[in-house]
Amino acid sequence: MRKIVVPGEIISDRPLRMEGSIIEDGKTCSTVMGVFDDEKGTLISLEGLWYPRPGEKVIGIIDEAKLNTYTVNLQAPYKGIIISKYTEDIMANGDIVEAIVKDVDKTGMAVLARARRLGGGKVVYIKPSKIPRILGKGNTMINQISDATKSSIEVGMNGLIWVKGGRIDLVLEALVKIQEEAHISGLTERVGSMLKEKTQ
Amino acid sequence: MDKVELMIDGKRIDGRTADQLRPISIVANPIRNAAGSAYIEWGANKIFAAVYGPKEALPKHTSDPEKAVIKCRYTMAPFSSVEEHGKPGMNRRAIEISKVTAEVFENVILLNKFPGSEIDIYIEVMQSDGGTRAAGITCAAVALAASGIPMRDLPYAVSAGKVGDTVILDLNKIEDNYSDADVPVAICPRKKEVSLLQMDGNLTKDEFDTALNMIINSGSYISQLQIDALKKPYEKIEERYL
Numbered sequence: 205m206r207k208i209v210v211p212g213e214i215i216s217d218r219p220l221r222m223e224g225s226i227i228e229d230g231k232t233c234s235t236v237m238g239v240f241d242d243e244k245g246t247l248i249s250l251e252g253l254w255y256p257r258p259g260e261k262v263i264g265i266i267d268e269a270k271l272n273t274y275t276v277n278l279q280a281p282y283k284g285i286i287i288s289k290y291t292e293d294i295m296a297n298g299d300i301v302e303a304i305v306k307d308v309d310k311t312g313m314a315v316l317a318r319a320r321r322l323g324g325g326k327v328v329y330i331k332p333s334k335i336p337r338i339l340g341k342g343n344t345m346i347n348q349i350s351d352a353t354k355s356s357i358e359v360g361m362n363g364l365i366w367v368k369g370g371r372i373d374l375v376l377e378a379l380v381k382i383q384e385e386a387h388i389s390g391l392t393e394r395v396g397s398m399l400k401e402k403t404q
Numbered sequence: 405m406d407k408v409e410l411m412i413d414g415k416r417i418d419g420r421t422a423d424q425l426r427p428i429s430i431v432a433n434p435i436r437n438a439a440g441s442a443y444i445e446w447g448a449n450k451i452f453a454a455v456y457g458p459k460e461a462l463p464k465h466t467s468d469p470e471k472a473v474i475k476c477r478y479t480m481a482p483f484s485s486v487e488e489h490g491k492p493g494m495n496r497r498a499i500e501i502s503k504v505t506a507e508v509f510e511n512v513i514l515l516n517k518f519p520g521s522e523i524d525i526y527i528e529v530m531q532s533d534g535g536t537r538a539a540g541i542t543c544a545a546v547a548l549a550a551s552g553i554p555m556r557d558l559p560y561a562v563s564a565g566k567v568g569d570t571v572i573l574d575l576n577k578i579e580d581n582y583s584d585a586d587v588p589v590a591i592c593p594r595k596k597e598v599s600l601l602q603m604d605g606n607l608t609k610d611e612f613d614t615a616l617n618m619i620i621n622s623g624s625y626i627s628q629l630q631i632d633a634l635k636k637p638y639e640k641i642e643e644r645y646l
Binding site: 208210211212213214224226228233235236237249250251252253255281282283310311312333384385387388 | 440457458459460469514517518519520521549550551552553554555556557558592593594630631634635638639641642
Protein backbone atom coordinates (compact mmCIF):
# COMPACT_ATOMS: atom_id res chain seq x y z
CA MET A 205 0.00 0.00 0.00
CA ARG A 206 1.20 3.51 -0.78
CA LYS A 207 1.31 6.09 1.97
CA ILE A 208 2.82 9.54 2.50
CA VAL A 209 5.67 9.54 5.01
CA VAL A 210 7.45 12.40 6.77
CA PRO A 211 11.02 12.76 8.07
CA GLY A 212 11.68 10.66 11.15
CA GLU A 213 8.87 8.20 10.47
CA ILE A 214 9.75 4.51 10.85
CA ILE A 215 8.69 2.95 7.56
CA SER A 216 9.82 -0.62 8.09
CA ASP A 217 10.97 -2.82 10.97
CA ARG A 218 13.49 -4.42 8.61
CA PRO A 219 16.60 -2.68 7.31
CA LEU A 220 15.87 -1.60 3.71
CA ARG A 221 18.43 0.22 1.62
CA MET A 222 16.64 3.02 -0.19
CA GLU A 223 17.44 6.55 -1.21
CA GLY A 224 15.99 9.05 1.27
CA SER A 225 16.13 6.73 4.25
CA ILE A 226 18.52 5.82 7.04
CA ILE A 227 18.89 2.59 9.00
CA GLU A 228 19.00 2.94 12.77
CA ASP A 229 18.81 0.02 15.22
CA GLY A 230 17.87 -2.36 12.42
CA LYS A 231 14.85 -0.24 11.44
CA THR A 232 14.38 1.85 8.32
CA CYS A 233 13.51 5.46 8.90
CA SER A 234 12.53 8.04 6.29
CA THR A 235 14.54 11.26 6.08
CA VAL A 236 12.35 13.04 3.52
CA MET A 237 8.72 13.66 2.71
CA GLY A 238 7.81 10.97 0.25
CA VAL A 239 5.50 8.20 -0.91
CA PHE A 240 6.45 4.79 0.47
CA ASP A 241 5.23 1.63 -1.24
CA ASP A 242 5.67 -1.32 1.12
CA GLU A 243 4.98 -3.96 -1.56
CA LYS A 244 7.62 -2.70 -3.95
CA GLY A 245 9.82 -1.40 -1.14
CA THR A 246 10.35 1.99 -2.76
CA LEU A 247 10.46 5.49 -1.33
CA ILE A 248 9.88 8.31 -3.80
CA SER A 249 10.53 11.75 -2.35
CA LEU A 250 7.86 14.41 -2.88
CA GLU A 251 10.10 17.32 -2.03
CA GLY A 252 13.75 17.01 -2.69
CA LEU A 253 17.05 18.21 -3.85
CA TRP A 254 19.06 17.13 -6.83
CA TYR A 255 22.45 15.55 -6.38
CA PRO A 256 24.53 15.27 -9.56
CA ARG A 257 25.23 11.75 -10.76
CA PRO A 258 27.51 10.78 -13.67
CA GLY A 259 25.63 10.22 -16.91
CA GLU A 260 22.68 12.52 -16.18
CA LYS A 261 21.57 15.19 -18.61
CA VAL A 262 21.36 18.70 -17.19
CA ILE A 263 20.28 22.13 -18.39
CA GLY A 264 22.17 25.09 -16.98
CA ILE A 265 22.79 28.78 -17.41
CA ILE A 266 26.33 30.07 -17.89
CA ASP A 267 27.31 32.02 -14.80
CA GLU A 268 30.81 33.06 -15.67
CA ALA A 269 33.04 32.57 -18.72
CA LYS A 270 36.61 32.23 -17.53
CA LEU A 271 39.84 31.76 -19.45
CA ASN A 272 39.57 27.99 -19.92
CA THR A 273 36.37 27.04 -18.09
CA TYR A 274 32.74 28.05 -17.84
CA THR A 275 30.90 27.87 -14.52
CA VAL A 276 27.28 26.85 -14.88
CA ASN A 277 24.37 27.66 -12.60
CA LEU A 278 22.39 24.43 -12.22
CA GLN A 279 19.84 25.73 -9.65
CA ALA A 280 21.31 23.19 -7.25
CA PRO A 281 23.50 23.37 -4.12
CA TYR A 282 26.58 23.10 -6.29
CA LYS A 283 27.75 24.66 -9.54
CA GLY A 284 28.71 22.87 -12.70
CA ILE A 285 31.88 23.39 -14.66
CA ILE A 286 32.55 23.05 -18.41
CA ILE A 287 36.13 22.83 -19.63
CA SER A 288 36.33 24.94 -22.79
CA LYS A 289 38.49 22.56 -24.81
CA TYR A 290 35.86 19.83 -24.59
CA THR A 291 33.15 21.93 -26.21
CA GLU A 292 32.96 23.38 -29.71
CA ASP A 293 30.47 26.14 -28.91
CA ILE A 294 31.58 29.53 -27.67
CA MET A 295 29.38 30.68 -24.85
CA ALA A 296 28.71 33.93 -23.04
CA ASN A 297 27.20 34.76 -19.67
CA GLY A 298 23.49 33.97 -19.57
CA ASP A 299 23.55 31.38 -22.34
CA ILE A 300 21.49 28.24 -21.87
CA VAL A 301 23.45 25.00 -22.19
CA GLU A 302 22.64 21.32 -22.28
CA ALA A 303 25.30 18.91 -21.02
CA ILE A 304 25.97 15.51 -19.49
CA VAL A 305 27.46 15.10 -16.02
CA LYS A 306 30.81 13.43 -16.58
CA ASP A 307 32.10 13.33 -13.05
CA VAL A 308 31.34 14.68 -9.59
CA ASP A 309 34.33 15.86 -7.61
CA LYS A 310 34.85 15.63 -3.85
CA THR A 311 33.34 19.03 -3.15
CA GLY A 312 30.15 18.13 -5.01
CA MET A 313 30.87 20.19 -8.13
CA ALA A 314 29.67 18.55 -11.36
CA VAL A 315 32.16 18.35 -14.22
CA LEU A 316 30.10 18.57 -17.42
CA ALA A 317 30.87 17.13 -20.83
CA ARG A 318 29.29 17.20 -24.30
CA ALA A 319 28.05 20.72 -23.67
CA ARG A 320 25.85 22.28 -26.32
CA ARG A 321 24.52 25.82 -26.49
CA LEU A 322 20.74 26.08 -26.83
CA GLY A 323 19.71 29.13 -28.83
CA GLY A 324 16.53 31.04 -27.98
CA GLY A 325 13.64 29.45 -26.18
CA LYS A 326 12.64 29.69 -22.55
CA VAL A 327 13.80 27.95 -19.38
CA VAL A 328 11.44 26.90 -16.61
CA TYR A 329 12.25 25.44 -13.22
CA ILE A 330 10.31 22.44 -11.95
CA LYS A 331 10.99 20.67 -8.62
CA PRO A 332 13.77 18.15 -9.34
CA SER A 333 11.85 15.43 -7.50
CA LYS A 334 9.13 15.63 -10.19
CA ILE A 335 11.44 15.28 -13.19
CA PRO A 336 11.13 11.47 -13.49
CA ARG A 337 7.36 11.98 -13.69
CA ILE A 338 7.74 14.66 -16.37
CA LEU A 339 9.83 12.30 -18.48
CA GLY A 340 7.47 9.38 -17.88
CA LYS A 341 8.24 5.72 -18.38
CA GLY A 342 10.47 5.50 -21.46
CA ASN A 343 9.96 9.27 -22.05
CA THR A 344 6.28 8.71 -22.89
CA MET A 345 5.01 11.76 -21.03
CA ILE A 346 7.43 14.28 -22.50
CA ASN A 347 7.00 12.85 -26.02
CA GLN A 348 3.25 13.18 -25.63
CA ILE A 349 3.59 16.83 -24.64
CA SER A 350 6.00 17.73 -27.44
CA ASP A 351 3.89 15.91 -30.04
CA ALA A 352 0.72 17.71 -28.99
CA THR A 353 2.24 21.19 -28.72
CA LYS A 354 4.80 20.97 -31.55
CA SER A 355 7.45 22.40 -29.20
CA SER A 356 11.00 21.18 -28.83
CA ILE A 357 11.66 20.39 -25.18
CA GLU A 358 14.87 19.44 -23.39
CA VAL A 359 14.60 18.20 -19.83
CA GLY A 360 17.50 18.45 -17.39
CA MET A 361 17.52 16.18 -14.37
CA ASN A 362 18.41 19.20 -12.20
CA GLY A 363 14.93 20.67 -12.70
CA LEU A 364 15.52 23.12 -15.53
CA ILE A 365 13.49 22.55 -18.68
CA TRP A 366 14.12 24.32 -21.98
CA VAL A 367 11.18 24.92 -24.31
CA LYS A 368 11.24 26.42 -27.79
CA GLY A 369 8.59 27.00 -30.44
CA GLY A 370 5.01 25.72 -30.66
CA ARG A 371 2.47 26.30 -27.91
CA ILE A 372 4.77 27.23 -25.02
CA ASP A 373 1.83 28.26 -22.83
CA LEU A 374 0.36 24.77 -23.14
CA VAL A 375 3.69 23.14 -22.30
CA LEU A 376 3.97 25.21 -19.13
CA GLU A 377 0.42 24.36 -18.14
CA ALA A 378 1.13 20.66 -18.57
CA LEU A 379 4.40 20.87 -16.62
CA VAL A 380 2.74 22.65 -13.69
CA LYS A 381 -0.07 20.09 -13.70
CA ILE A 382 2.47 17.26 -13.53
CA GLN A 383 4.38 19.00 -10.74
CA GLU A 384 1.23 19.33 -8.66
CA GLU A 385 -0.27 15.91 -9.27
CA ALA A 386 2.84 13.75 -9.58
CA HIS A 387 1.95 11.53 -6.63
CA ILE A 388 -1.42 10.39 -8.04
CA SER A 389 -1.56 7.52 -10.53
CA GLY A 390 -3.15 7.78 -13.99
CA LEU A 391 -1.32 11.01 -14.76
CA THR A 392 -0.37 10.31 -18.39
CA GLU A 393 -4.04 9.87 -19.35
CA ARG A 394 -5.09 13.02 -17.52
CA VAL A 395 -2.38 15.12 -19.16
CA GLY A 396 -3.23 13.53 -22.53
CA SER A 397 -6.89 14.44 -22.28
CA MET A 398 -6.04 17.97 -21.14
CA LEU A 399 -3.73 18.50 -24.11
CA LYS A 400 -6.30 17.05 -26.51
CA GLU A 401 -8.96 19.37 -25.17
CA LYS A 402 -6.77 22.48 -25.42
CA THR A 403 -5.30 21.81 -28.90
CA GLN A 404 -8.63 21.29 -30.64
CA MET B 405 7.34 44.27 41.93
CA ASP B 406 4.07 43.01 43.35
CA LYS B 407 3.51 39.29 43.22
CA VAL B 408 0.92 38.46 40.57
CA GLU B 409 -1.54 35.67 41.31
CA LEU B 410 -1.12 33.31 38.37
CA MET B 411 -3.03 30.23 39.56
CA ILE B 412 -6.53 30.43 41.04
CA ASP B 413 -8.41 27.18 41.88
CA GLY B 414 -6.12 25.14 39.62
CA LYS B 415 -6.86 27.37 36.62
CA ARG B 416 -4.41 29.70 34.93
CA ILE B 417 -5.01 33.30 33.91
CA ASP B 418 -6.25 32.26 30.47
CA GLY B 419 -8.43 29.48 31.87
CA ARG B 420 -6.15 26.56 31.02
CA THR B 421 -5.27 23.73 33.37
CA ALA B 422 -1.63 23.17 34.35
CA ASP B 423 -0.79 20.74 31.54
CA GLN B 424 -2.90 22.25 28.76
CA LEU B 425 -1.43 23.69 25.58
CA ARG B 426 -2.68 26.79 23.82
CA PRO B 427 -4.49 26.18 20.50
CA ILE B 428 -1.97 25.52 17.71
CA SER B 429 -2.35 25.60 13.96
CA ILE B 430 0.39 25.09 11.38
CA VAL B 431 0.39 25.77 7.64
CA ALA B 432 3.14 24.42 5.37
CA ASN B 433 4.59 26.37 2.43
CA PRO B 434 2.87 29.77 2.67
CA ILE B 435 5.94 31.49 1.15
CA ARG B 436 6.41 30.82 -2.52
CA ASN B 437 9.99 31.96 -3.06
CA ALA B 438 11.51 29.90 -0.26
CA ALA B 439 12.68 26.31 -0.68
CA GLY B 440 10.38 25.47 2.22
CA SER B 441 8.37 27.53 4.66
CA ALA B 442 5.81 27.30 7.42
CA TYR B 443 3.47 29.50 9.44
CA ILE B 444 2.41 28.75 12.98
CA GLU B 445 -0.22 30.25 15.23
CA TRP B 446 0.46 29.11 18.77
CA GLY B 447 -1.98 30.90 21.03
CA ALA B 448 -1.35 34.56 20.21
CA ASN B 449 2.09 33.85 18.72
CA LYS B 450 2.25 34.33 14.97
CA ILE B 451 5.49 33.13 13.43
CA PHE B 452 6.81 32.57 9.92
CA ALA B 453 9.76 30.31 9.18
CA ALA B 454 11.49 30.00 5.81
CA VAL B 455 14.34 27.84 4.60
CA TYR B 456 16.71 28.64 1.73
CA GLY B 457 19.40 26.38 0.36
CA PRO B 458 21.53 24.31 0.52
CA LYS B 459 23.63 26.78 -1.44
CA GLU B 460 27.23 27.83 -1.67
CA ALA B 461 28.43 29.02 1.77
CA LEU B 462 29.34 32.70 1.67
CA PRO B 463 31.56 34.29 2.94
CA LYS B 464 33.85 31.43 2.03
CA HIS B 465 35.59 31.22 5.42
CA THR B 466 32.34 30.20 7.11
CA SER B 467 32.09 27.03 5.00
CA ASP B 468 33.10 23.60 6.22
CA PRO B 469 34.56 21.20 3.63
CA GLU B 470 33.17 18.19 5.54
CA LYS B 471 29.57 19.24 6.09
CA ALA B 472 26.96 21.92 5.58
CA VAL B 473 26.68 24.86 7.97
CA ILE B 474 23.38 26.11 9.32
CA LYS B 475 22.78 29.82 9.59
CA CYS B 476 19.74 30.67 11.62
CA ARG B 477 18.27 34.12 12.09
CA TYR B 478 15.53 34.64 14.65
CA THR B 479 14.06 38.13 14.73
CA MET B 480 11.04 39.79 16.22
CA ALA B 481 9.16 42.32 14.13
CA PRO B 482 9.18 45.86 15.60
CA PHE B 483 5.41 45.63 16.10
CA SER B 484 5.41 42.10 17.54
CA SER B 485 5.39 43.03 21.18
CA VAL B 486 4.40 45.92 23.43
CA GLU B 487 7.65 45.88 25.34
CA GLU B 488 11.37 46.03 24.71
CA HIS B 489 11.43 42.72 22.79
CA GLY B 490 10.09 44.45 19.75
CA LYS B 491 13.23 46.37 18.89
CA PRO B 492 14.12 45.89 15.25
CA GLY B 493 17.20 43.94 14.29
CA MET B 494 19.45 41.54 16.12
CA ASN B 495 19.89 42.14 19.84
CA ARG B 496 21.51 39.99 22.51
CA ARG B 497 18.41 37.86 22.95
CA ALA B 498 17.88 37.30 19.21
CA ILE B 499 21.51 36.24 18.73
CA GLU B 500 21.20 33.73 21.56
CA ILE B 501 17.97 32.22 20.24
CA SER B 502 19.40 32.04 16.71
CA LYS B 503 22.37 30.10 18.08
CA VAL B 504 20.36 27.56 20.09
CA THR B 505 17.91 27.05 17.21
CA ALA B 506 20.75 26.38 14.78
CA GLU B 507 22.15 23.82 17.23
CA VAL B 508 18.81 21.99 17.43
CA PHE B 509 18.80 21.50 13.66
CA GLU B 510 22.50 20.65 13.42
CA ASN B 511 21.68 17.46 15.28
CA VAL B 512 18.77 16.59 13.02
CA ILE B 513 19.76 17.45 9.44
CA LEU B 514 22.05 15.05 7.55
CA LEU B 515 24.74 17.69 7.14
CA ASN B 516 27.41 15.46 5.61
CA LYS B 517 25.36 15.20 2.41
CA PHE B 518 26.15 18.81 1.49
CA PRO B 519 29.83 19.56 2.15
CA GLY B 520 30.80 23.18 1.76
CA SER B 521 27.25 24.52 1.57
CA GLU B 522 25.00 26.50 3.86
CA ILE B 523 21.36 26.19 4.86
CA ASP B 524 19.60 29.39 5.89
CA ILE B 525 16.74 29.27 8.36
CA TYR B 526 14.81 32.48 8.96
CA ILE B 527 12.35 32.74 11.82
CA GLU B 528 10.26 35.92 11.91
CA VAL B 529 8.02 36.61 14.88
CA MET B 530 5.07 38.70 13.74
CA GLN B 531 3.24 38.70 17.06
CA SER B 532 4.65 37.42 20.32
CA ASP B 533 3.00 36.09 23.42
CA GLY B 534 5.62 34.04 25.23
CA GLY B 535 7.29 30.82 24.14
CA THR B 536 8.32 32.13 20.74
CA ARG B 537 11.59 30.21 20.61
CA ALA B 538 9.70 26.95 21.15
CA ALA B 539 7.08 27.85 18.57
CA GLY B 540 9.81 29.01 16.19
CA ILE B 541 11.62 25.66 16.38
CA THR B 542 8.37 23.75 15.84
CA CYS B 543 7.62 25.94 12.82
CA ALA B 544 11.15 25.76 11.36
CA ALA B 545 11.07 21.95 11.56
CA VAL B 546 8.00 21.93 9.29
CA ALA B 547 9.67 24.40 6.92
CA LEU B 548 12.78 22.19 6.68
CA ALA B 549 10.73 19.07 6.01
CA ALA B 550 8.74 20.93 3.35
CA SER B 551 11.95 21.97 1.60
CA GLY B 552 13.08 18.35 1.17
CA ILE B 553 16.28 18.66 3.17
CA PRO B 554 16.97 15.18 4.62
CA MET B 555 16.38 15.03 8.36
CA ARG B 556 16.69 12.29 10.94
CA ASP B 557 13.65 13.45 12.82
CA LEU B 558 11.00 16.17 13.04
CA PRO B 559 11.72 18.04 16.29
CA TYR B 560 9.22 20.02 18.29
CA ALA B 561 9.67 22.34 21.25
CA VAL B 562 7.53 23.41 24.19
CA SER B 563 8.28 25.36 27.33
CA ALA B 564 7.36 24.40 30.87
CA GLY B 565 7.59 26.48 34.01
CA LYS B 566 6.65 26.86 37.61
CA VAL B 567 4.08 29.07 39.33
CA GLY B 568 4.29 28.81 43.12
CA ASP B 569 4.43 25.06 43.67
CA THR B 570 2.69 24.05 40.47
CA VAL B 571 4.54 22.98 37.34
CA ILE B 572 2.80 24.34 34.24
CA LEU B 573 3.12 23.69 30.52
CA ASP B 574 3.35 26.19 27.65
CA LEU B 575 3.76 29.55 29.38
CA ASN B 576 2.28 32.69 27.86
CA LYS B 577 3.80 36.14 28.09
CA ILE B 578 2.43 37.12 31.52
CA GLU B 579 3.25 33.74 33.03
CA ASP B 580 6.70 33.93 31.50
CA ASN B 581 7.37 37.33 33.08
CA TYR B 582 6.10 36.57 36.58
CA SER B 583 6.67 32.81 36.96
CA ASP B 584 9.40 31.25 39.10
CA ALA B 585 10.97 29.21 36.29
CA ASP B 586 10.86 28.81 32.51
CA VAL B 587 12.25 25.71 30.79
CA PRO B 588 12.08 25.57 26.98
CA VAL B 589 12.85 22.07 25.71
CA ALA B 590 13.17 20.75 22.15
CA ILE B 591 12.63 17.03 21.63
CA CYS B 592 13.29 14.69 18.71
CA PRO B 593 10.19 12.52 19.10
CA ARG B 594 11.35 9.23 17.57
CA LYS B 595 13.94 8.50 20.24
CA LYS B 596 12.77 11.21 22.67
CA GLU B 597 16.16 12.88 22.51
CA VAL B 598 16.50 16.32 24.07
CA SER B 599 18.16 18.73 21.65
CA LEU B 600 17.52 22.02 23.48
CA LEU B 601 17.28 22.59 27.20
CA GLN B 602 17.45 26.01 28.77
CA MET B 603 16.38 26.93 32.27
CA ASP B 604 15.56 30.37 33.58
CA GLY B 605 14.83 30.16 37.34
CA ASN B 606 15.07 27.22 39.67
CA LEU B 607 13.32 23.85 39.78
CA THR B 608 13.86 20.97 42.16
CA LYS B 609 14.72 17.58 40.69
CA ASP B 610 11.16 16.29 41.11
CA GLU B 611 9.68 19.41 39.56
CA PHE B 612 12.07 19.12 36.65
CA ASP B 613 11.03 15.50 36.06
CA THR B 614 7.37 16.53 36.13
CA ALA B 615 8.06 19.32 33.64
CA LEU B 616 9.94 17.03 31.26
CA ASN B 617 7.18 14.42 31.45
CA MET B 618 4.56 17.05 30.64
CA ILE B 619 6.60 18.15 27.63
CA ILE B 620 7.06 14.61 26.33
CA ASN B 621 3.37 13.79 26.84
CA SER B 622 2.31 16.87 24.89
CA GLY B 623 4.69 15.88 22.08
CA SER B 624 2.49 13.39 20.28
CA TYR B 625 -0.17 16.08 19.79
CA ILE B 626 2.28 18.68 18.45
CA SER B 627 4.04 16.14 16.21
CA GLN B 628 0.71 15.10 14.74
CA LEU B 629 -0.09 18.74 13.93
CA GLN B 630 3.28 19.08 12.16
CA ILE B 631 2.69 15.91 10.15
CA ASP B 632 -0.86 16.93 9.22
CA ALA B 633 0.37 20.33 8.03
CA LEU B 634 2.98 18.66 5.80
CA LYS B 635 0.57 16.11 4.32
CA LYS B 636 -2.37 18.46 3.80
CA PRO B 637 -1.35 19.99 0.41
CA TYR B 638 -0.94 16.51 -1.09
CA GLU B 639 -4.17 15.15 0.31
CA LYS B 640 -6.07 18.17 -1.02
CA ILE B 641 -4.94 17.41 -4.59
CA GLU B 642 -5.65 13.71 -4.10
CA GLU B 643 -9.22 14.43 -3.04
CA ARG B 644 -9.92 16.01 -6.42
CA TYR B 645 -9.59 12.61 -8.08
CA LEU B 646 -11.40 10.39 -5.56
